[in-house]
Amino acid sequence: MGTLHGNDRLLPVDHALALGAGTLAEPRHALTLIDIDHLESLRDCTTSDLLASAVDRLSHALGFDYWMYALDLPVMDDRKRQYMLGGYPADWVRHYFASGYLHIDPVIAHCQAHATPFLWPSSQRASVRCTDRRSTSVDCMFQEASEFGLKSGLSIPIHGLGCSWGLVSFASSTDMTADDVRTMTPQLHLLAHGIHEAGHRYAHDAALPPLPHLTDRELECLHWVAAGKTSWEIGRLLGVAERTVVFHLQNATRKLGVSGRQAAIARSIVLGLINP
Amino acid sequence: MGTLHGNDRLLPVDHALALGAGTLAEPRHALTLIDIDHLESLRDCTTSDLLASAVDRLSHALGFDYWMYALDLPVMDDRKRQYMLGGYPADWVRHYFASGYLHIDPVIAHCQAHATPFLWPSSQRASVRCTDRRSTSVDCMFQEASEFGLKSGLSIPIHGLGCSWGLVSFASSTDMTADDVRTMTPQLHLLAHGIHEAGHRYAHDAALPPLPHLTDRELECLHWVAAGKTSWEIGRLLGVAERTVVFHLQNATRKLGVSGRQAAIARSIVLGLINP
DNA sequence: TCCGCACCTGTAAGAATTTGCAGCTGCAGT
DNA sequence: ACTGCAGCTGCAAATTCTTACAGGTGCGGA
Numbered sequence: 001m002g003t004l005h006g007n008d009r010l011l012p013v014d015h016a017l018a019l020g021a022g023t024l025a026e027p028r029h030a031l032t033l034i035d036i037d038h039l040e041s042l043r044d045c046t047t048s049d050l051l052a053s054a055v056d057r058l059s060h061a062l063g064f065d066y067w068m069y070a071l072d073l074p075v076m077d078d079r080k081r082q083y084m085l086g087g088y089p090a091d092w093v094r095h096y097f098a099s100g101y102l103h104i105d106p107v108i109a110h111c112q113a114h115a116t117p118f119l120w121p122s123s124q125r126a127s128v129r130c131t132d133r134r135s136t137s138v139d140c141m142f143q144e145a146s147e148f149g150l151k152s153g154l155s156i157p158i159h160g161l162g163c164s165w166g167l168v169s170f171a172s173s174t175d176m177t178a179d180d181v182r183t184m185t186p187q188l189h190l191l192a193h194g195i196h197e198a199g200h201r202y203a204h205d206a207a208l209p210p211l212p213h214l215t216d217r218e219l220e221c222l223h224w225v226a227a228g229k230t231s232w233e234i235g236r237l238l239g240v241a242e243r244t245v246v247f248h249l250q251n252a253t254r255k256l257g258v259s260g261r262q263a264a265i266a267r268s269i270v271l272g273l274i275n276p
Numbered sequence: 277m278g279t280l281h282g283n284d285r286l287l288p289v290d291h292a293l294a295l296g297a298g299t300l301a302e303p304r305h306a307l308t309l310i311d312i313d314h315l316e317s318l319r320d321c322t323t324s325d326l327l328a329s330a331v332d333r334l335s336h337a338l339g340f341d342y343w344m345y346a347l348d349l350p351v352m353d354d355r356k357r358q359y360m361l362g363g364y365p366a367d368w369v370r371h372y373f374a375s376g377y378l379h380i381d382p383v384i385a386h387c388q389a390h391a392t393p394f395l396w397p398s399s400q401r402a403s404v405r406c407t408d409r410r411s412t413s414v415d416c417m418f419q420e421a422s423e424f425g426l427k428s429g430l431s432i433p434i435h436g437l438g439c440s441w442g443l444v445s446f447a448s449s450t451d452m453t454a455d456d457v458r459t460m461t462p463q464l465h466l467l468a469h470g471i472h473e474a475g476h477r478y479a480h481d482a483a484l485p486p487l488p489h490l491t492d493r494e495l496e497c498l499h500w501v502a503a504g505k506t507s508w509e510i511g512r513l514l515g516v517a518e519r520t521v522v523f524h525l526q527n528a529t530r531k532l533g534v535s536g537r538q539a540a541i542a543r544s545i546v547l548g549l550i551n552p
Numbered sequence: 553t554c555c556g557c558a559c560c561t562g563t564a565a566g567a568a569t570t571t572g573c574a575g576c577t578g579c580a581g582t
Numbered sequence: 583a584c585t586g587c588a589g590c591t592g593c594a595a596a597t598t599c600t601t602a603c604a605g606g607t608g609c610g611g612a
Binding site: 506507508522525526536537 | 597598599600601
């Protein structure tokens with residue numbers, strides 16, 4: 001073991017390319033039914049490696065060759081950071097980003113704005129909008145994905161638990177019939193959220209810089225100042241002197257690594273430290 | 277029809293008490309399997325009434341007597357607003373709020389912080405924490421719920437699509453065995469997210485006041501001021517006089533209906549007008 | 553053409569903030 | 583007992599923000 005603990009399989013996008021493919025393909029279309037026990041066993045995984053292994057087994061048992069858990073985590077330091085866990089073919093991931101498919105992928109667009117699963121390729125029945133030239137790029141993308149072993153699959157949008165948005169995708173190297181996928185959609189949907197429940201903490205550990213620890217007083221002052229109160233008014237509310245409120249806000253501003261009370265408000269809201 | 281269009285069944289908590297109970301109880305434990313077609317039929321519902329009727333049928337077909345879709349929508353005007361759709365017994369809802377159960381309900385606590393379903397009563401196996409005195413209140417709550425016809429059920433956390441958090445609950449007036457509920461958990465989980473996908477727009481229409489229209493300059497100034505810049509610095513950045521920046525921030529503050537630059541920052545962030 | 557609106561600027565008094573200095577109590581860990 | 587930290591307070595100067603007054607251009611819709 002040694003260095004092999006923790007988030008070795010939970011890597012920034014740039015580094016995730018180095019991951020192995022992980023094709024494990026014999027059994028298929030098993031009758032595995034996901035239930036709460038499975039979710040609890042996922043949650044009991046103490047490392048992201050164990051989680052990845054557990055999901056490997058489950059997704060394989062459900063007849064899929066690949067899966068991927070990807071999150072967009074809001075980080076204030078420098079915009080957002082994408083993190084992913086799972087066993088998509090490394091070559092495909094590299095090609096995907098190199099081709100800029102992230103910006104035209106209908107799966108991405110769907111998962112950002114919806115809560116229901118997306119069957120690909122060619123999911124949405126009526127709303128295909130073949131008019132613009134992007135559809136040819138999209139066709140090209142799915143064609144290339146197919147050549148990389150991702151012929152068909154299902155992507156489930158993920159929201160909540162501190163992620164901006166995310167998705168869990170299950171993919172097969174064979175042409176699964178729509179009926180095959182549809183009947184197991186509920187299982188996969190539940191499994192996807194179980195993965196998120198179990199995995200989001202690792203994503204946060206790896207992606208989010210540790211939150212600065214603000215004291216109760218500092219948070220109180222920030223809360224009221226964000227509500228438009230002046231230092232003097234907050235002093236009255238908290239039963240302390242105006243000078244003390246200023247003091248707490250100074251400390252909060254320093255801990256947040258920003259300059260100025262306004263920036264402290266903005267950052268503490270975005271970091272979820274206060275919610276006015 | 278006439279007045280019966282739109283959000284008649286999507287009401288603030290205070291008014292939702294007036295809703296009828298809606299016990300429709302003959303068939304039970306049917307073999308209905310939720311799939312993407314069901315979700316699309318929910319999304320096709322053009323009013324919240326139609327949506328409620330469709331969910332009524334589906335949840336009934338799955339063997340449940342009651343269901344409820346409840347959301348916590350972030351609104352800046354006066355804290356948050358809860359909205360709900362569905363057919364929980366009105367007497368129980370009234371009693372629930374009157375007894376302050378909202379603040380001790382383990383279902384609520386779970387759905388705020390997790391992504392996986394909650395079986396009640398007595399879901400979480402090991403983490404019951406029977407030590408504090410609240411557990412007796414919780415037992416009391418479930419006992420009373422049972423007397424109101426909510427003997428057992430399943431609650432699915434809801435996140436994303438512009439809601440702070442929410443849940444979809446399915447309840448039965450009978451003592452469903454754990455196995456009964458577990459086998460249909462994936463179906464209910466998927467259905468819950470389909471309800472959210474279809475219903476969140478009605479919740480927004482009914483709950484969220486229209487966003488104030490801020491001009492580009494006002495948003496620019498807010499953005500920079502949230503980053504900690506002073507009016508003078510922003511003036512240099514935008515190539516205008518400091519006075520002009522002050523002017524724009526004044527107008528933004530007025531449009532946002534708050535007092536003070538700090539409150540304007542806080543509100544514009546929460547409303548999603550700027551993201552620093 | 554007139555009106556509203558976005559956008560821009562100035563002056564000036566007063567309120568609120570930032571910043572630096574100095575000091576206090578109480579509590580928890582070593 | 584010593585140390586560190588949260589919490590608390592005062593003074594004072596410099597800077598920044600708020601609010602009131604006053605005015606300007608340019609663009610698009612009625």
